[in-house]
Amino acid sequence: MEKPIVIYTDHIMNRTLCFNFAKGSNSLMCHVNDFKDYSKTIATYGVLRGTLEVIKKVQNFYYIDHGYFNQSGRSFKNKRTKVFNLNGYFRIVFNNFVHNGLGQYPDDRLKKLNLKFMKQKKTGRYIILSEPSETMKKVYNVPKWTDDTIKLVKKYTDRKIIIHNKFSKEPLQVLLNNAWAFVSLQSTAGFMAMLNGVPSFFTDETLKHIGKIKDIEKPIINYNIFNNLAYGQWTLKEIESGEAWENISNNIF
Numbered sequence: 001m002e003k004p005i006v007i008y009t010d011h012i013m014n015r016t017l018c019f020n021f022a023k024g025s026n027s028l029m030c031h032v033n034d035f036k037d038y039s040k041t042i043a044t045y046g047v048l049r050g051t052l053e054v055i056k057k058v059q060n061f062y063y064i065d066h067g068y069f070n071q072s073g074r075s076f077k078n079k080r081t082k083v084f085n086l087n088g089y090f091r092i093v094f095n096n097f098v099h100n101g102l103g104q105y106p107d108d109r110l111k112k113l114n115l116k117f118m119k120q121k122k123t124g125r126y127i128i129l130s131e132p133s134e135t136m137k138k139v140y141n142v143p144k145w146t147d148d149t150i151k152l153v154k155k156y157t158d159r160k161i162i163i164h165n166k167f168s169k170e171p172l173q174v175l176l177n178n179a180w181a182f183v184s185l186q187s188t189a190g191f192m193a194m195l196n197g198v199p200s201f202f203t204d205e206t207l208k209h210i211g212k213i214k215d216i217e218k219p220i221i222n223y224n225i226f227n228n229l230a231y232g233q234w235t236l237k238e239i240e241s242g243e244a245w246e247n248i249s250n251n252i253f
Contacts, residue, residue, distance in 0.1 A: 003027045004043040004062055007035055007054055017045040017064050017090060020236055025245035045090075047097075047139055062248070063093045067233035068191045069113050089233040091188075092248055097139070098186050099232040100206045101225030105251075110230040118197035120221045124180025126160040127153060127216070128193070132185040133166070140204065145185055149203060153183060156216050181216050191229065194221050 006029045008018035021043055022029045032050040035042070043062035044051045055061050066072065067089030093099055131146050142148070150161060159180055164172060172189055173196075176182070182193035182200045186207055190200035199219030201211040211219060231251070234244035 002041050002060075004041040004060075005030050005035070005037075007032050007042050007044040007051060009046075009049040009051060011046075011049055014045045014049070014051070016086065017236075017239070018043070020240040021045075021062075021064060021092075021245070024239050024242040025249075026242075043092075047135060052139060060095055063091075063097050065091055065093075065097070066188070067091045068099075068188050068229045069115055069195075069233070071188075086236050089235055090239065091233045092239075092244060093232065094248070096206055098188070098204070098206055099229055101210065101228050103228040103231070103251075105227045105231040107227045107230075110227050113230060115195060115226075117195055117223070120199065120219075121180070121197045124159075124198070125178045126162050126180060127157065128172070128175055128179050128182045128198075129153070129161050129163045130172075130182060130184035130187045130189055131163055131165040132187065136185060140185060142185065142203075145203070149183060149185075152203075152213055153216065156214050181219055183213065183216075191226075194223075197221070 003025055004027055006018045006022040006027050008015050008029055009032050018029065027043065032054060035054055038057040040058065041060040042054060042058050043064065044054065045064040047055070055063070068091060070089050072086050072088030091099065129146065129149060137143055137145055146163065153161060162175065164175060176193055176196045176198050179198045182190055182198050184190050184200070184202055186202055186204040190202060193200045199211055199221050201213050201216060202208060210222060210225065231247065238244045
């Protein structure tokens with residue numbers, strides 16, 4: 001597997017993740033403003049400050065972002081995200097922004113997370129529509145995602161729809177208590193919903209197989225994906241040591 005050139009920006013989160021990824025994979029680094037050879041495979045964190053433009057131009061890339069479970073502590077306030085620490089997990093995806101959850105991985109990494117799985121809910125008053133950020137709407141080219149998805153969901157259910165995003169006043173954890181289903185573009189919060197017994201549905205092609213919206217009134221949670229997703233996320237220490245790169249380069253999914 002070709003080692004990537006790690007593209008970094010001046011943002012502290014990007015620089016930290018990229019530096020540790022480069023160290024663990026023994027890869028060269030290049031500032032986003034200086035990168036010109038789009039025939040090379042790259043790796044980078046996030047989609048801001050020029051990284052998305054590079055991702056769109058190269059043929060192969062490794063994308064780094066917050067993990068699916070046990071993420072680093074964050075708060076969302078005044079349209080800004082504040083990261084408290086880097087003690088959580090980060091996903092690393094090849095040629096995509098999120099893993100598809102497919103595979104036959106063992107459960108050892110999942111067990112280390114000590115996650116509490118709730119049984120699938122049999123009742124629920126409403127459906128949570130998780131609105132993507134403006135950045136993600138641009139990344140996926142879905143400027144009217146909210147309106148289009150509401151229309152789609154209403155074709156298959158009469159249940160109330162509650163729109164939620166990361167800046168909403170009511171915490172998602174509270175809303176999940178009485179939710180029937182969770183619908184998003186590609187939000188990792190969908191996996192948290194599944195942990196809480198709420199079936200999740202995604203409109204992104206990569207994740208559509210997890211649940212089809214036409215089946216929203218007869219949902220089934222597929223718990224098999226959790227083993228596979230646990231093998232797609234890594235701690236900063238595992239990234240720095242090379243453990244993450246060794247596994248990723250041999251088991252791309």
